Amino acid sequence: MGGHLAAFQSRRELDAVSSKLYRNTPYWIGISDRENEGYFVTASGNRFPYLTFNEGEPNNSGGNEDCVDIYNGIMHDAQCESLRSYICQLGN
Numbered sequence: 387m388g389g390h391l392a393a394f395q396s397r398r399e400l401d402a403v404s405s406k407l408y409r410n411t412p413y414w415i416g417i418s419d420r421e422n423e424g425y426f427v428t429a430s431g432n433r434f435p436y437l438t439f440n441e442g443e444p445n446n447s448g449g450n451e452d453c454v455d456i457y458n459g460i461m462h463d464a465q466c467e468s469l470r471s472y473i474c475q476l477g478n
């Protein structure tokens with residue numbers, strides 16, 4: 387549909403989106419460290435996305451958590467194969 391998984395530029399932007407989401411439900415966002423472990427970038431190539439990881443995250447648990455979800459406004463790294471709802475955006 388011409389979009390991609392969403393990322394955020396700021397806390398304000400993240401809060402605006404989070405306010406529309408279901409509570410206690412994880413959503414995929416467009417940030418991962420698939421290319422370079424520990425370096426989280428957006429689907430559109432932004433090397434410095436707004437990140438707000440939960441305490442103790444990202445932990446790359448099991449050596450296999452390269453995608454990022456948002457859950458109650460906080461980010462976690464998780465296995466990319468996991469089923470989640472997701473947030474898309476148009477443009478960068």
Ligand SMILES: [Ca+2]
Pocket residue numbers: 419420423424446450451452453463
């Ligand atoms: Ca990782």
